[in-house]
Amino acid sequence: xxxxxxxxxxxxxxxxxxxxxxxxxxxxxxxxxxxxxxxxxxxxxxxxxxxxxxxxxxxxxxxxxxxxxxxxxxxxxxxxxxxxxxxxxxxxxxxxxxxxxxxxxxxxxx
Amino acid sequence: xxxxxxxxxxxxxxxxxxxxxxxxxxxxxxxxxxxxxxxxxxxxxxxxxxxxxxxxxxxxxxxxxxxxxxxxxxxxxxxxxxxxxxxxxxxxxxxxxxxxxxxxxxxxxxxxxxxxxxxxxxxxxxxxxxxxxxxxxxxxxxxxxxxxxxxxxxxxxxxxxxxxxxxxxxxxxxxxxxxxxxxxxxxxxxxxxxxxxxxxxxxxxxxxxxxxxxxxxxxxxxxxxxxxxxxxxxxxxxxxxxxxxxxxxxxxxxxxxxxxxxxxxxxxxxxxxxxxxxxxxxxxxxxxxxxxxxxxxxxxxxxxxxxxxxxxxxx
Numbered sequence: 001x002x003x004x005x006x007x008x009x010x011x012x013x014x015x016x017x018x019x020x021x022x023x024x025x026x027x028x029x030x031x032x033x034x035x036x037x038x039x040x041x042x043x044x045x046x047x048x049x050x051x052x053x054x055x056x057x058x059x060x061x062x063x064x065x066x067x068x069x070x071x072x073x074x075x076x077x078x079x080x081x082x083x084x085x086x087x088x089x090x091x092x093x094x095x096x097x098x099x100x101x102x103x104x105x106x107x108x109x110x
Numbered sequence: 111x112x113x114x115x116x117x118x119x120x121x122x123x124x125x126x127x128x129x130x131x132x133x134x135x136x137x138x139x140x141x142x143x144x145x146x147x148x149x150x151x152x153x154x155x156x157x158x159x160x161x162x163x164x165x166x167x168x169x170x171x172x173x174x175x176x177x178x179x180x181x182x183x184x185x186x187x188x189x190x191x192x193x194x195x196x197x198x199x200x201x202x203x204x205x206x207x208x209x210x211x212x213x214x215x216x217x218x219x220x221x222x223x224x225x226x227x228x229x230x231x232x233x234x235x236x237x238x239x240x241x242x243x244x245x246x247x248x249x250x251x252x253x254x255x256x257x258x259x260x261x262x263x264x265x266x267x268x269x270x271x272x273x274x275x276x277x278x279x280x281x282x283x284x285x286x287x288x289x290x291x292x293x294x295x296x297x298x299x300x301x302x303x304x305x306x307x308x309x310x311x312x313x314x315x316x317x318x319x320x321x322x323x324x325x326x327x328x329x330x331x332x333x334x335x336x337x338x339x340x341x342x343x344x345x346x347x348x349x350x351x352x353x354x355x356x357x358x359x360x361x362x363x364x365x366x367x368x369x370x371x372x373x374x375x376x377x378x379x380x381x382x383x384x385x386x387x388x389x390x391x392x393x394x395x396x397x398x399x400x401x402x403x404x405x406x407x408x409x410x411x412x413x414x415x416x417x418x419x420x421x422x423x424x425x
Contacts, residue, residue, distance in 0.1 A: 035326035
């Protein structure tokens with residue numbers, strides 16, 4: 001819910017700052033290793049957006065994969081969630097290097 | 111995967127988006143990918159129009175096939191790679207802002223405030239009932255003899271925890287989050303201003319009992335500490351890996367119950383290190399005081415580390 005409020009806040013600030021009339025779509029970038037699930041955002045967004053400038057706007061979420069550096073393989077690998085082993089060697093010695101994003105990327109306006 | 115258009119070398123989402131035009135189903139554009147490499151350049155029928163790079167710029171030019179027809183519909187194929195039929199780049203505004211950016215900015219202000227007071231701040235997190243408050247009551251009773259010590263307590267309701275801390279002779283401010291499931295940086299900034307000055311001291315923030323959301327919110331602390339009790343089961347770190355990934359130290363509480371429980375301590379630690387190979391681990395009992403010597407020694411090292419950093423910054 002706090003994440004959705006953050007989205008609305010960003011949209012409201014952009015609308016005010018740029019003197020926009022209406023936001024048609026909001027494009028987000030959500031990493032697989034971020035702290036939110038895209039489905040949870042979709043669920044909360046409609047509720048939080050009510051009676052705000054974002055009411056009725058479509059929410060488009062680009063889901064980005066989790067990327068970690070495997071210290072055993074010395075290469076970057078894709079993981080679905082934290083705590084998963086390296087898909088190549090099975091090691092847990094992984095350092096997350098990508099997929100933690102929670103960003104408002106773009107707005108489509110009328 | 112490419113952060114520009116969302117395509118990967120195996121499949122391209124843009125290919126699907128322009129699937130109606132067989133001639134346009136070339137390779138996707140050569141944007142920079144997450145791993146820093148580039149993938150193939152794309153062709154649009156005319157090799158003179160091949161791009162070597164689209165990294166960090168948008169499609170503001172057109173792509174034509176050999177017969178002159180437009181081969182690549184640029185309908186909103188922006189830096190996010192999100193293309194929707196019927197949209198044009200003119201109607202897309204590039205925002206590029208972190209959803210938690212506002213909280214992070216306030217957390218940075220808090221950090222500046224804490225640094226000015228040379229204050230060491232720990233953010234304690236756990237599930238409800240792991241024993242954060244009992245641990246703190248014992249710890250602050252001892253630490254107050256060596257450092258100015260204060261506590262910010264977070265709970266949905268009641269001031270019970272702050273009262274327990276104050277009864278131990280340490281100033282405490284209770285933050286009631288109402289329906290909120292975590293503390294945020296603004297709450298901490300406000301609560302800190304209500305505490306007496308704790309120059310060169312230690313501030314503990316006891317977060318709302320929750321192993322999910324508090325991990326996402328930077329409060330301006332020096333580090334996060336996760337408290338896990340023996341009674342919670344050894345696989346908690348597997349169930350809530352984000353919390354363990356965000357923490358520098360795992361304190362395993364209620365170790366005095368170890369003999370009564372079928373809980374494999376080594377497994378717990380192993381699971382936590384799957385989520386965070388660098389996490390440090392201490393075992394304590396807030397009831398008996400077992401393991402607190404090691405906890406004070408760990409805190410002492412953090413204090414020394416911070417003071418060294420302050421000295422280095424002054425030089």
